[in-house]
Amino acid sequence: MESAAYESRSSVNELQLVTRVVAGDAAAERELYETHVDRIYRLAFRLAGDDELARDFTQATFIRAFEKIGSFRGESSLSTWLHSIGMSVALNGLRKTKRLRNREAPIEEGLMVGSTRIEAEPDLKERLAKAIDSLSEKYRMVFLMHDVEGYTHEEISGTLRIPVGTSKSHLFQARSKLRVALADYAPEWVS
Amino acid sequence: MTEDKFEGFLGKAAQSYNAPPARTPREEMWQAIQATRAARPRVVYGGASLLRAASENQFGSRVWWAAAAAVVLVASGIGIGRWSASPDSTSQTTAATPRPAPALTVSPPESMPDDVGEGEPALVAGGRPRVAPSRTGIEGSPTPEGRVRSSGSVAAAGSAPISAYQLTAANHLSDAEALLTSFRTRSAADQHLDAQLTAWARELLSNTRLLLDSPVAVDPQRRPLLRDLELLLVQIVQLSPGSTPQDREIIERTLKQDHVLTRLRTAIPAGQRGS
Numbered sequence: 001m002e003s004a005a006y007e008s009r010s011s012v013n014e015l016q017l018v019t020r021v022v023a024g025d026a027a028a029e030r031e032l033y034e035t036h037v038d039r040i041y042r043l044a045f046r047l048a049g050d051d052e053l054a055r056d057f058t059q060a061t062f063i064r065a066f067e068k069i070g071s072f073r074g075e076s077s078l079s080t081w082l083h084s085i086g087m088s089v090a091l092n093g094l095r096k097t098k099r100l101r102n103r104e105a106p107i108e109e110g111l112m113v114g115s116t117r118i119e120a121e122p123d124l125k126e127r128l129a130k131a132i133d134s135l136s137e138k139y140r141m142v143f144l145m146h147d148v149e150g151y152t153h154e155e156i157s158g159t160l161r162i163p164v165g166t167s168k169s170h171l172f173q174a175r176s177k178l179r180v181a182l183a184d185y186a187p188e189w190v191s
Numbered sequence: 192m193t194e195d196k197f198e199g200f201l202g203k204a205a206q207s208y209n210a211p212p213a214r215t216p217r218e219e220m221w222q223a224i225q226a227t228r229a230a231r232p233r234v235v236y237g238g239a240s241l242l243r244a245a246s247e248n249q250f251g252s253r254v255w256w257a258a259a260a261a262v263v264l265v266a267s268g269i270g271i272g273r274w275s276a277s278p279d280s281t282s283q284t285t286a287a288t289p290r291p292a293p294a295l296t297v298s299p300p301e302s303m304p305d306d307v308g309e310g311e312p313a314l315v316a317g318g319r320p321r322v323a324p325s326r327t328g329i330e331g332s333p334t335p336e337g338r339v340r341s342s343g344s345v346a347a348a349g350s351a352p353i354s355a356y357q358l359t360a361a362n363h364l365s366d367a368e369a370l371l372t373s374f375r376t377r378s379a380a381d382q383h384l385d386a387q388l389t390a391w392a393r394e395l396l397s398n399t400r401l402l403l404d405s406p407v408a409v410d411p412q413r414r415p416l417l418r419d420l421e422l423l424l425v426q427i428v429q430l431s432p433g434s435t436p437q438d439r440e441i442i443e444r445t446l447k448q449d450h451v452l453t454r455l456r457t458a459i460p461a462g463q464r465g466s
Binding site for chain 1 (some may be wrong): 197198201202205206207208209210211212215217218219220221223226227228272365368369372375376380450452456457
């Protein structure tokens with residue numbers, strides 16, 4: 001009950017914010033940006049593995065979003081709508097340049113994510129990274145969004161425009177492939 | 192290990208995969224967004240920009256322009272095929288060697304004398320374009336004898352000259368985006384890649400200059416973009432194998448300051464990206 005009320009209030013706020021942006025309110029534009037930029041940037045970085053590319057994708061996402069904001073009808077949440085644009089920009093950019101993630105990226109920096117310090121063996125990290133890289137685009141997307149960035153299947157469904165069941169299936173497939181790829185570390189996972 | 196434990200392990204271990212920095216560069220990106228938007232025509236929300244509105248009044252959106260251009264080009268291709276199949280058509284060919292590069296080839300009008308230098312495409316005002324983008328577009332149609340049809344294809348393509356220019360421009364911008372991204376993400380020690388990029392930049396530079404003299408450069412958004420691109424390409428072309436890291440830094444600074452990549456990405460129609 002409370003949740004439904006919150007969602008409704010949130011939806012109204014979003015539409016009000018969009019209305020202000022459409023009216024040319026610069027403060028509203030900034031508010032929209034500030035609200036969503038972190039998640040968009042993080043996901044772009046996860047996909048690109050490169051700060052410059054992640055920045056480019058994020059910037060292009062917001063530029064497009066501000067251009068198309070008049071077409072936002074509130075059928076999905078603003079976040080989903082923005083992520084949809086963001087993923088389109090990022091995937092097209094990555095496909096276009098055939099950019100592979102930069103393995104020289106400072107992996108150690110990545111160990112501090114939020115407040116959780118991950119103590120994975122260097123070799124395991126490398127193996128895992130390669131295994132994730134080798135996943136097909138659709139599996140990698142869903143895996144990164146769900147297992148790494150914590151998106152729900154509903155959010156993934158809206159962003160990638162696939163049914164929730166497909167999202168779950170892709171995640172299952174992705175995990176299965178990773179499990180096989182990491183079998184050396186714990187053979188019992190494969191069985 | 193149970194399924195849940197494996198998922199837990201995977202979720203944690205994968206946090207190190209392409210881990211984003213702890214701080215999002217919010218302010219820098221916001222400045223870049225504002226700068227890029229300031230360089231573009233103001234969009235009227237809920238409607239379209241004045242530029243787009245004018246375009247739509249003429250013949251629908253840019254997407255339709257691109258689609259129409261593609262149809263015209265395909266139709267002209269079929270026409271050429273049929274025309275070349277007819278036995279009496281050989282008398283209408285003119286001897287010409289297919290031009291290897293640059294990629295953008297714009298043919299002179301039929302009355303133009305054949306004195307245009309080899310490999311030096313000429314853009315003639317009022318001339319009808321024959322589009323031949325090298326990587327993503329349609330090549331010219333040389334016959335096995337190395338001849339290029341002159342009148343038939345031009346007549347067909349001439350029905351939508353602006354569309355052909357738009358298509359070529361979109362392909363060109365798309366190639367430029369790929370080059371600049373490759374340039375920025377290359378390893379500094381990779382001399383071999385630098386040489387390849389320089390050669391590619393040279394090709395794109397000549398096409399950029401052709402486009403600057405073509406009707407597509409009338410677009411108030413595209414012209415400054417092409418000018419900035421031209422400057423960058425000149426800088427890349429001038430990079431020698433012995434160039435210093437400072438030389439590269441200057442290029443990268445220009446790239447960042449002018450937000451050329453972001454502007455390119457937003458200037459390329461959606462359907463064109465990733466092609």
